[in-house]
Amino acid sequence: MTRERSLSELHADDPQRADALIWGRRGTLRGAALAAMGASLGATIPFADRMPAGLLPAALAQGTAAPATLQMEGKAALIILGERPLVAETPEVMLDDAITPTDKFFIRNNGQIPPPFAGDPKSWKLRIDGEVNTPLDLTIGELESRFPLVTRQLQMECGGNGRNAFVPPASGNQWGNGAISNAEWTGVRLRDLLAAAGPKETAHFTGQFGADPHLSGAADRAAMSRGMPIAKAMDEDTLICTRLNGAAIPNIHGAPLRMVVPGWPGSLSQKWMTRLTLLPVPHTGQGMGGTSYRVPVRPIVPGSRNNGAEFADLTSMPVRSILTSHGHGARLPAGTRALELRGAAWAGDLTVRAVDASLDYGASWVPMQVADPANRHAWQRWTGRIALPSDGYFEIWTRATDAQGKMQPHAAANWNPQGYGANAIGRAAILVG
Numbered sequence: 001m002t003r004e005r006s007l008s009e010l011h012a013d014d015p016q017r018a019d020a021l022i023w024g025r026r027g028t029l030r031g032a033a034l035a036a037m038g039a040s041l042g043a044t045i046p047f048a049d050r051m052p053a054g055l056l057p058a059a060l061a062q063g064t065a066a067p068a069t070l071q072m073e074g075k076a077a078l079i080i081l082g083e084r085p086l087v088a089e090t091p092e093v094m095l096d097d098a099i100t101p102t103d104k105f106f107i108r109n110n111g112q113i114p115p116p117f118a119g120d121p122k123s124w125k126l127r128i129d130g131e132v133n134t135p136l137d138l139t140i141g142e143l144e145s146r147f148p149l150v151t152r153q154l155q156m157e158c159g160g161n162g163r164n165a166f167v168p169p170a171s172g173n174q175w176g177n178g179a180i181s182n183a184e185w186t187g188v189r190l191r192d193l194l195a196a197a198g199p200k201e202t203a204h205f206t207g208q209f210g211a212d213p214h215l216s217g218a219a220d221r222a223a224m225s226r227g228m229p230i231a232k233a234m235d236e237d238t239l240i241c242t243r244l245n246g247a248a249i250p251n252i253h254g255a256p257l258r259m260v261v262p263g264w265p266g267s268l269s270q271k272w273m274t275r276l277t278l279l280p281v282p283h284t285g286q287g288m289g290g291t292s293y294r295v296p297v298r299p300i301v302p303g304s305r306n307n308g309a310e311f312a313d314l315t316s317m318p319v320r321s322i323l324t325s326h327g328h329g330a331r332l333p334a335g336t337r338a339l340e341l342r343g344a345a346w347a348g349d350l351t352v353r354a355v356d357a358s359l360d361y362g363a364s365w366v367p368m369q370v371a372d373p374a375n376r377h378a379w380q381r382w383t384g385r386i387a388l389p390s391d392g393y394f395e396i397w398t399r400a401t402d403a404q405g406k407m408q409p410h411a412a413a414n415w416n417p418q419g420y421g422a423n424a425i426g427r428a429a430i431l432v433g
């Protein structure tokens with residue numbers, strides 16, 4: 001990690017000099033890069049002539065220390081990004097299933113993990129109040145018997161997914177691209193509940209509450225309490241869920257009741273949910289206002305301090321692709337001349353129109369086949385084949401385009417203090433031979 005950071009900083013200061021340090025003759029990687037790849041001798045870089053001057057090989061972005069992995073019953077060996085609160089990311093290659101299995105679902109807590117609910121899960125209570133004609137106090141049992149249950153594949157992505165691509169680093173958990181899941185959720189539609197409560201004309205925003213204690217333990221502070229405009233709350237895919245992948249939700253993922261607000265920052269998907277209130281003005285709970293889940297309306301100087309004036313709430317997440325067939329740093333046998341690539345792509349409330357892959361640093365792109373989503377707000381799987389000219393060091397770049405034609409940018413754009421919305425083109429380094 002130390003090496004990586006210092007090289008990035010050197011690069012930011014003096015790209016020409018960094019370039020000269022990394023490259024001997026163009027086409028042969030020097031020391032640090034080789035060490036990062038675990039190679040003993042110089043690997044040739046067949047497409048070195050197409051690599052833009054000053055570009056750091058992606059191999060350098062791999063830290064040398066092995067990351068700590070999660071050891072928790074019912075969970076896979078996720079990468080631990082933080083212990084308190086517990087935050088763990090799913091490596092991209094672990095996201096190879098069409099439907100994300102529960103054990104591979106990333107974890108993001110902002111407060112303490114509450115103890116598992118001791119009572120009968122059906123007796124857990126949810127309150128709907130605020131700008132409604134009839135406040136509701138419903139048990140899960142009542143919820144499930146009064147309102148239709150729906151099952152959907154829904155993406156849930158942390159607003160900070162991809163944050164580690166920001167230069168200079170933004171504050172917060174340094175997510176790669178693994179704060180994403182596409183699981184099968186079962187629950188009731190929030191809009192059915194709201195229809196029963198009768199929203200007043202003045203109901204323009206929601207505020208959500210959960211039972212997890214603040215990290216400090218202070219009873220008057222919430223770990224996370226966000227809200228959204230009423231239109232998103234009324235979306236047919238905004239659910240209040242009791243089941244994940246056909247089973248009871250595990251405690252770590254918000255049992256026995258949690259929201260799923262697909263396509264928007266995961267922070268809206270309130271875990272351990274106890275209450276939703278309708279408001280005439282935006283909610284002011286934990287995680288609202290300032291620079292929290294907010295991005296600049298006009299770009300600001302990267303690294304600058306900012307109080308969040310002229311920032312707007314992050315709404316639909318930007319287009320992103322992941323590569324799940326080949327891990328960053330993978331080694332393939334000499335003589336491999338084609339890669340069968342596989343991955344997923346999504347674009348918040350939109351669909352993905354195209355995924356392209358490049359082996360020559362973006363000089364040319366090969367279209368991949370992109371499947372339709374299982375339903376609205378599900379991610380899309382993609383597959384494709386790309387030919388290799390020889391052995392050597394390659395980078396697999398993947399770039400998705402959303403239905404409105406927006407593509408992933410070459411570098412994380414619209415820098416913001418808390419690092420939201422970084423969706424740079426994916427780069428996985430591989431060594432053939």
Ligand SMILES: Nc1nc2c(c(=O)[nH]1)N[C@H]1C(S)=C(S)[C@@H](COP(=O)(O)O)O[C@H]1N2
Pocket residue numbers: 105106107108109110111157158159209210211212223224252253254265266267268269270271272
């Ligand atoms: N009650 C509560 N809900 C919460 C959070 C939290 O800390 N407390 N974290 C949010 C964030 S930031 C994300 S990205 C998702 C993560 O859900 P997961 O831990 O099930 O992956 O839950 C959201 N809901």
Ligand SMILES: [Mo]
Pocket residue numbers: 108157158159160265266267
């Ligand atoms: Mo998040």
